[in-house]
Amino acid sequence: MRVMILAKSQPGSENPTNPTTEAVEAYGKFHEELVAAGILLAGDRLHPSSKGARVRFEGTSRTVTDGPFTEAKELVAGFWIWQVRSLDEAIEWLKRAPYDGGEFEIRQIFDQPTAG
Numbered sequence: 001m002r003v004m005i006l007a008k009s010q011p012g013s014e015n016p017t018n019p020t021t022e023a024v025e026a027y028g029k030f031h032e033e034l035v036a037a038g039i040l041l042a043g044d045r046l047h048p049s050s051k052g053a054r055v056r057f058e059g060t061s062r063t064v065t066d067g068p069f070t071e072a073k074e075l076v077a078g079f080w081i082w083q084v085r086s087l088d089e090a091i092e093w094l095k096r097a098p099y100d101g102g103e104f105e106i107r108q109i110f111d112q113p114t115a116g
Contacts, residue, residue, distance in 0.1 A: 002041065002109040003082050003090045009075035010102055014048045014068060026098035034082070039093060043080035081109070 019027070034040035049067035056063040069075060084090045090106050097104075 001084060001086065002111070003084055003087070004107050004109055005043075005080040005082065005090070005094060006076050006105040006107065007045075007078040008103040008105065009077040014050065014075075023098070030096065030098050033096075034080075034093065037093075039082045039084060041081040041083055043078070045078040046076060049075055 031040060031043075049069040052067040052069075054065045054067075054069065056065070082090060082093065084093070087106065087108070094104055094106065
């Protein structure tokens with residue numbers, strides 16, 4: 001099964017600073033472990049919402065709102081896409097991530113139906 005891990009924004013996510021050398025090394029090691037285990041399909045940090053836009057659909061109407069967005073606690077700051085056997089496996093891998101704060105959400109990705 002494929003899952004998406006959503007890193008929720010935290011105070012400071014909208015004005016990110018460069019991580020410390022130690023943090024970069026810890027993240028790099030964790031990513032290497034995910035790759036070696038065949039788990040990691042994709043992942044990255046996202047730019048602040050001030051560089052983004054939202055598109056709202058209401059019937060045939062489309063409304064575009066430029067960032068930044070004020071609901072910072074509802075923003076996504078980064079993501080991973082993992083291939084795992086179960087939700088429990090994803091949880092166990094995520095618990096190993098080198099973070100000392102933050103909140104992450106794990107969501108299963110729908111598989112595309114195959115023709116035939």
